[in-house]
Amino acid sequence: MFYTIDILGTIAFAISGVLVAMNKKMDLFGILIIAFVTAVGGGTLRDVLIGQTPVSWMKDMTFTYVILGSTVFAVIARNKINYLRTSLFLFDTIGIGLYTVVGVEKGLSADLHPIICIALGTISACFGGVIRDILGNEIPVIFRKEIYATACILGGLSYFLIRKLPIESDFVFMISGAVVILVRLLAVKFKIALPNIYRA
Amino acid sequence: MFYTIDILGTIAFAISGVLVAMNKKMDLFGILIIAFVTAVGGGTLRDVLIGQTPVSWMKDMTFTYVILGSTVFAVIARNKINYLRTSLFLFDTIGIGLYTVVGVEKGLSADLHPIICIALGTISACFGGVIRDILGNEIPVIFRKEIYATACILGGLSYFLIRKLPIESDFVFMISGAVVILVRLLAVKFKIALPNIYRA
Amino acid sequence: MFYTIDILGTIAFAISGVLVAMNKKMDLFGILIIAFVTAVGGGTLRDVLIGQTPVSWMKDMTFTYVILGSTVFAVIARNKINYLRTSLFLFDTIGIGLYTVVGVEKGLSADLHPIICIALGTISACFGGVIRDILGNEIPVIFRKEIYATACILGGLSYFLIRKLPIESDFVFMISGAVVILVRLLAVKFKIALPNIYRA
Numbered sequence: 001m002f003y004t005i006d007i008l009g010t011i012a013f014a015i016s017g018v019l020v021a022m023n024k025k026m027d028l029f030g031i032l033i034i035a036f037v038t039a040v041g042g043g044t045l046r047d048v049l050i051g052q053t054p055v056s057w058m059k060d061m062t063f064t065y066v067i068l069g070s071t072v073f074a075v076i077a078r079n080k081i082n083y084l085r086t087s088l089f090l091f092d093t094i095g096i097g098l099y100t101v102v103g104v105e106k107g108l109s110a111d112l113h114p115i116i117c118i119a120l121g122t123i124s125a126c127f128g129g130v131i132r133d134i135l136g137n138e139i140p141v142i143f144r145k146e147i148y149a150t151a152c153i154l155g156g157l158s159y160f161l162i163r164k165l166p167i168e169s170d171f172v173f174m175i176s177g178a179v180v181i182l183v184r185l186l187a188v189k190f191k192i193a194l195p196n197i198y199r200a
Numbered sequence: 201m202f203y204t205i206d207i208l209g210t211i212a213f214a215i216s217g218v219l220v221a222m223n224k225k226m227d228l229f230g231i232l233i234i235a236f237v238t239a240v241g242g243g244t245l246r247d248v249l250i251g252q253t254p255v256s257w258m259k260d261m262t263f264t265y266v267i268l269g270s271t272v273f274a275v276i277a278r279n280k281i282n283y284l285r286t287s288l289f290l291f292d293t294i295g296i297g298l299y300t301v302v303g304v305e306k307g308l309s310a311d312l313h314p315i316i317c318i319a320l321g322t323i324s325a326c327f328g329g330v331i332r333d334i335l336g337n338e339i340p341v342i343f344r345k346e347i348y349a350t351a352c353i354l355g356g357l358s359y360f361l362i363r364k365l366p367i368e369s370d371f372v373f374m375i376s377g378a379v380v381i382l383v384r385l386l387a388v389k390f391k392i393a394l395p396n397i398y399r400a
Numbered sequence: 401m402f403y404t405i406d407i408l409g410t411i412a413f414a415i416s417g418v419l420v421a422m423n424k425k426m427d428l429f430g431i432l433i434i435a436f437v438t439a440v441g442g443g444t445l446r447d448v449l450i451g452q453t454p455v456s457w458m459k460d461m462t463f464t465y466v467i468l469g470s471t472v473f474a475v476i477a478r479n480k481i482n483y484l485r486t487s488l489f490l491f492d493t494i495g496i497g498l499y500t501v502v503g504v505e506k507g508l509s510a511d512l513h514p515i516i517c518i519a520l521g522t523i524s525a526c527f528g529g530v531i532r533d534i535l536g537n538e539i540p541v542i543f544r545k546e547i548y549a550t551a552c553i554l555g556g557l558s559y560f561l562i563r564k565l566p567i568e569s570d571f572v573f574m575i576s577g578a579v580v581i582l583v584r585l586l587a588v589k590f591k592i593a594l595p596n597i598y599r600a
Contacts, residue, residue, distance in 0.1 A: 021343070027394045029350055030343025044249070049444070051453025053251025058316045075397060116458045130535075135330070137339045139537045143421070143430025150429055194427045197475060221543070227594045229550055230543025244449070253451025258516045275597060335530075337539045 006102075007066050009095020012088050013039040014070040015081070017132050022078060024136050034132055035071040039063065041128035046103050046120050050110045089188075096125040097180035100152040101173050104159050118156030125152045125180075147187035150194060155180030206302075207266055209295020212288050213239040214267045217332050218274040219281065224336050228275070234332055235271040239263065241328035246303055246320050250310045289388075296325040297380035300352040301373050304359050318356030325352045325380075347387035350394060355380030406502075407466050409495020412488050413439040414470040415481070417532050422478060424536050434532055435471040439463065441528035446503055446520050450510045489588075496525040497580035500552040501573050504559050518556030525552045525580075547587035550594065555580030 017038030021031040037044075040057040047055040057063040074081060081088075103124030107117030126142055126149045133140040142148045159176035167175075186192065217238030221231040240257040247255040257263040274281060281288075303324030307317030326342050326349045333340040342348045359376035367375075386392065417438030421431040440457040447455040457463040474481060481488075503524030507517030526542055526549045533540040542548045559576035567575075586592065 022397075024339060024343075025398055026339070026343045028397065029394060030340070033343060033349075048248055048448055049453065049455050049458065051251070051451070053249065054310055054312060055249050058249065058312055061313050061315065064313075064315055064319075078397070110454060112454060112458055113461055113464075115461065115464055119464075134334060134534060135340060135343070137337065137537065139424060139426070140430070140535060143424075143426045143433060143535070149433075194429060197422075197428065197478070198425055222597075224539060224543075225598055226539070226543045228597065229594060230540070233543060233549075248448055251451070253449065254510060254512060255449050258449065258512055261513055261515065264513075264515055264519075278597070334534060335540060335543070337537065 005094055005098050007062070008091045009098055010039045010063055010066050011070045012091030012095050013128055014067045015074045015084075015088055016092060016129070018071055018074040018078075019081065020132055020136050022075075028075070031075060032068075032071050034135060035074075036067050037135065038128045038132040039067050039070075041131040042099060042124045042126060043103075043128075045127045045131075046106060046124045049123070050106065050112070050120070052106070052110075093181050093184045096148070096152060096184070097155065097177040099125040100155045100180050101159060101177045104156050104176075105173070114160045118153060118160075121156040121159075122149055122152040125149075147184060147192055147194065151180045151183040151187065154183050205294055205298050207262070208291045209298055210239045210263055210266050211270045212291030212295050213328055214270040215274045215281070215284075215288055216292060216329070218271055218278075220332055220336050222275075222278060231275060232268075232271050234335060235274075236267050237335065238328045238332040239267050239270075241331040242299060242324045242326060243303075243328075245327045245331075246306060246324045249323070250306065250312070250320070252306070252310075293381050293384045296348070296352060296384070297355065297377040299325040300355045300380050301359060301377045304356050304376075305373070314360045318353060318360075321356040321359075322349055322352040325349075347384060347392055347394065351380045351383035351387065354383050405494055405498050407462070408491045409498055410439045410463055410466045411470045412491030412495050413528055414467045415474045415484075415488055416492060416529070418471055418474040418478075419481065420532055420536050422475075428475070431475060432468075432471050434535060435474075436467050437535065438528045438532040439467050439470075441531040442499060442524045442526060443503075443528075445527050445531075446506060446524045449523070450506065450512070450520070452506070452510075493581050493584045496548070496552060496584070497555065497577040499525040500555045500580050501559060501577045504556050504576075505573070514560045518553060518560075521556040521559075522549055522552040525549075547584060547592055547594065551580045551583035551587065554583050 014035040017035035018031055020038070021034035024030075026034065040055075040063060044055045044057065047053060077084075100121040103121035104117045106124075107120040112120070129142055130140040155176050158179040159172060162172050162175050163169075214235040217235035218231055220238070221234035224230075226234065240255075240263060244255045244257065247253060300321040303321035304317045306324075307320040312320070329342055330340040355376050358379040359372060362372050362375050363369075414435040417435035418431055420438070421434035424430075426434065440455075440463060444455045444457065447453060500521040503521035504517045506524075507520040512520070529542055530540040555576050558579040559572060562572050562575050563569075
């Protein structure tokens with residue numbers, strides 16, 4: 001089941017990359033690269049930082065096939081992709097929930113401090129988008145608006161809190177992933193943002 | 201012989217970096233760094249992704265000396281470099297041909313899937329230029345125009361096709377490198393580009 | 401003592417990141433990330449290139465705490481930080497002196513050529529700022545002005561010169577760090593820059 005979720009997240013990330021790349025009038029190769037780095041960039045950075053190489057997408061071809069498929073689909077359906085905006089938002093939100101917890105657990109298995117694990121979870125979930133924006137020559141959108149990374153950080157925190165309870169590890173995984181998803185959904189629904197420090 | 205070609209490619213990449221950096225009015229240090237990342241950035245990213253560290257240019261000083269020499273030369277001859285444009289284009293094209301096949305073979309020796317090997321070849325050949333453009337605050341040129349990466353992908357594909365024939369491995373290397381070079385030369389000569397998806 | 405200096409450098413780097421991020425009107429998360437990459441980005445790149453992973457800040461929590469503290473402080477004191485400009489300049493200069501020599505010694509312990517060691521020292525000291533500027537969508541400031549990287553290169557060179565003298569290794573460390581600091585201070589005081597190659 002986690003695997004299915006993972007693939008939904010990958011699809012959402014890849015398509016968000018395609019949309020950004022088309023917005024920048026990139027050619028087909030550029031679109032494919034941006035789809036790819038958006039989908040796997042965060043996990044790749046995480047793997048490189050902790051030294052787990054070759055990085056994970058090089059060892060499991062599913063990601064490559066899913067990204068290629070999503071890219072072809074999104075380019076062909078480019079005029080209709082707007083109808084999917086809500087689904088994509090949901091996939092993306094589910095994706096960051098999952099990626100966050102996967103990143104946290106990779107940090108734990110490398111014996112790192114909880115704060116570092118939370119950072120790795122946030123990197124896994126958010127830095128694909130950061131690299132996408134850098135390649136598109138923009139200041140990364142997650143540095144400027146929306147509760148996005150914050151949802152990942154809160155989910156990572158909850159992982160370490162819940163873990164102390166007498167709960168099976170699968171549930172720890174699911175609940176903390178759900179925290180990421182919930183925080184993001186609530187933040188978008190109620191237009192909650194980080195406090196603005198630029199007034200007066 | 202491959203080594204000589206490698207050095208020609210390094211010279212072409214380094215000088216292309218110098219030209220971009222001077223265009224951005226960078227100082228001498230900036231010019232040197234851009235020359236360096238253009239020449240070794242792709243191979244460095246490849247090595248980091250598959251975990252072959254310290255990365256290769258740190259272990260063979262030839263690259264460093266060639267890049268330093270090319271940079272000094274290009275800065276001194278900056279008003280006359282236009283006369284060399286055709287040679288540089290040829291060196292660059294030969295360079296990506298060679299880098300592509302070297303990248304493919306590094307992927308094979310790390311036991312990776314052919315598609316990943318082709319990706320590594322393309323990264324080796326093209327991502328020095330991508331990093332150069334990011335440091336110069338531009339959307340990478342290979343995402344926007346020209347058959348460039350596509351030539352590398354086709355060369356990588358041909359590597360795996362030719363390999364099935366009863367041919368010596370040196371020839372597989374040379375023929376697939378030649379495919380990259382040929383595709384690029386033909387694409388430039390006949391102004392072939394990827395299909396434009398932005399019309400109507 | 402070196403540890404204290406290291407922390408002063410980290411503080412200065414983190415605060416310089418905060419200032420750049422606030423200039424770009426980033427939100428609190430963005431500010432924190434920019435503070436972080438400015439402070440640890442150079443050392444992280446160095447560690448990844450030579451394959452010393454997990455990278456060093458993941459293994460010593462002091463850096464994380466110092467960066468978190470400096471960020472909170474700089475955000476709260478944002479209207480008064482101008483009074484600290486001279487101290488910050490000094491911390492930063494001391495920081496690059498130290499980071500340079502630490503980088504050189506990491507290269508030596510990985511058995512790399514002196515020129516590569518000097519490059520690693522310069523990367524350690526300067527590339528946090530480079531990544532900061534890329535994330536803020538600017539051409540890196542050290543590519544355009546000021547003796548900054550050049551001070552690191554000269555300090556690295558002096559390390560290998562002094563090392564040949566019959567001097568204890570602690571002194572080699574201190575003297576070459578001092579060379580970086582001195583060159584930078586003199587360059588700023590006397591407005592020395594790299595030769596301008598763009599005139600006529």
